[in-house]
Every structure is written in C-alpha cells, then in structure tokens.
Amino acid sequence: MKNKYWVYLLILSFVFQNCNKAEEIEPASGTGETVPQPAKNLNISILLDLSDRISPVKYPTPSMEIYNRDLGYIASISAAFETHLRNSKIRQTNDNIQVFFEPEPMNSAINTLSQKMKLSFTKNNISKNAISEISPIYKSSSKNIYDLALNDKKFVGSDIWSFFKNKAADYCVLPKHRNILIILTDGYMYHVDNQIIDKNQTTYLTPEFIRKSKLNVSNYKDLIAENHFGFIPARENLQDLEVVVLGINAEKGRAFEEDIIIKYWSDWLEAMGVKKFYIKGADLPSNLDPVIKNIILQK
Numbered sequence: 001m002k003n004k005y006w007v008y009l010l011i012l013s014f015v016f017q018n019c020n021k022a023e024e025i026e027p028a029s030g031t032g033e034t035v036p037q038p039a040k041n042l043n044i045s046i047l048l049d050l051s052d053r054i055s056p057v058k059y060p061t062p063s064m065e066i067y068n069r070d071l072g073y074i075a076s077i078s079a080a081f082e083t084h085l086r087n088s089k090i091r092q093t094n095d096n097i098q099v100f101f102e103p104e105p106m107n108s109a110i111n112t113l114s115q116k117m118k119l120s121f122t123k124n125n126i127s128k129n130a131i132s133e134i135s136p137i138y139k140s141s142s143k144n145i146y147d148l149a150l151n152d153k154k155f156v157g158s159d160i161w162s163f164f165k166n167k168a169a170d171y172c173v174l175p176k177h178r179n180i181l182i183i184l185t186d187g188y189m190y191h192v193d194n195q196i197i198d199k200n201q202t203t204y205l206t207p208e209f210i211r212k213s214k215l216n217v218s219n220y221k222d223l224i225a226e227n228h229f230g231f232i233p234a235r236e237n238l239q240d241l242e243v244v245v246l247g248i249n250a251e252k253g254r255a256f257e258e259d260i261i262i263k264y265w266s267d268w269l270e271a272m273g274v275k276k277f278y279i280k281g282a283d284l285p286s287n288l289d290p291v292i293k294n295i296i297l298q299k
Helices: 002-026 066-086 108-116 128-132 132-153 162-166 168-172 206-214 221-225 258-270 283-299
Strands: 042-050 094-100 119-123 178-184 239-247 277-280
Touching: 042 066, 042 168, 066 094, 066 178, 066 239, 066 283, 094 132, 094 178, 108 119, 128 132, 162 178, 162 221, 168 178, 168 239, 178 221, 206 258, 221 258, 239 283, 258 277, 277 283
Parallel strands: 042 094, 042 178, 178 239, 239 277
Antiparallel strands: 094 119
16 A cells, blocks of 8 residues: 555656646746747848949048948848858758849859859758858958959949849748848949839939939928839839848938938838838948848847
C-alpha cells in the first residue's frame, strides 16, 4: 500500500511540474505580453539613378560629392542587411539583396558588377563567412560602378517611371517577404526617351517644368491639387512593396522646390498603392546611417 502511495505522489509531481512548464511557455491571455516573432525575410532592391546628378563637375557639392553620399547610403543598406541575417534563424533564412538600373547601362562592365551584387541566402548557403563578405562586395562593386559611370560621362537620365511600370512588381516583389525598394535619386525624374504629358500630369519632373508651371509658391499644395499636377501613375497594386527614396536634392535658390518634389513623389506612390514609404533628403551618410538601418531593421 505504501509503495502505491509513493507511486501516486510521483505521478502527481510529474504532472504538476509539466503544467508549470506549459504555463511558462504559453503566456496567460490578457496580460498584454506577446511572443517575439521572427523577422520577415527581406527582399531588398536598390535602384541607382546614374544620371548627371552624380557629376561633381555639373553639380559640385564641396561638403561631400553626391556620388560619395550614394556610396555611403549603399554601405548602410548592406550593413543593415548583414545585421538582419545575423539575427535570423538559419532554418528560416530566405533573403535577397540586388541592384538595378533603368535603363541598363551601355557599359557591360557596370552590368557585370551589378550581377556580383545580386545575393541570395537560404539555409543551404548561409554562413558567417558569407555574411561577412556582403559589405566588402557592395563597397567595392558600388564604387567601381560609380567610377565607370563618371568616366563614361554618358548621362542620358534615369527612367524611374518606366522601372515602376514594367519591372517593380516582377523584379522587386516576392511572396511572404518584406519587399523594400530603395531608390537613390535627387527626386527629379527625366529620361530622354520618356517625356509623356497628359494635361498637367507627366512621366518626368525637372526644375524647368516646376518653374514653367509656377509652382514655386507657398500655396503649391493648393495649385497641385486644383490643377491635378503630378506624375502619371505608372501602375497599380503595389501594396506589397515598401519604397525608400534617398537623396532628394532640389536646386538651390528655388523656393519650396524640395517640398514640391516630395509632394509629387508622395502622391505618385500613394496612387500606385504603396502603403509605406519614406522620402529623405541628401544628407551626409553619417546622419542618414541610423535612419536607413532603423527603416530596414524596423527599430
């Protein structure tokens, strides 16, 4: 009888201990506590505007040239991607980072370098060494790309509008990923082969157009709304794409120009269904570094 009594005690003790463990794993409902969820897989696309905006001859910037600012932003993006991978569980890894141009540069060397920057990581190929190589690859390849573009001096513009129309959904959006398209541009939009006008809506935006349209006034928002100024929407249904625009750089001495550029971009992205976007000016990379990392890492 005594032996049975001790057996019963042991069984009860075992059940009680396991119930306590279950309670530790499953938080009581209504406490406001949440179980931390793994970060979504990242699919980062970088669209580089290699128009004449990067020319230190045409647009000198003594504090730091525009192309060097771009290189700093790219370094911050790749560093944030590395941090994301280091904090992800190996079995859940399925992350990508890539670089695009529109149109593709005529220089084949630039296209070859961009292929080196197209990186994908899964549980089958991720390692500490692979992660540590991301920033060096991006630093070296991006510098070579800008050097080649500056030496070529063939600045025909960047057709960002056509990229959204023809490629953004296909190239930059993957299911079950957090899709982020980061655009390095001054905010003006122009390409020699894409100058469509539909009443007051266009596929381009230049300082001359803003001046001609007499938008450089304090009530520019009212004028834009009343006269339906803006970019022609390139497409719809981009709700699964986040957009980050870095480097807005209005021409000096033009009243409200940067605000007008930001208004154009904001209205355009909303019209295409983009639910989350960030538009930042051409600040020093050291200042934008924490901003870029906070956006990518959702801090």
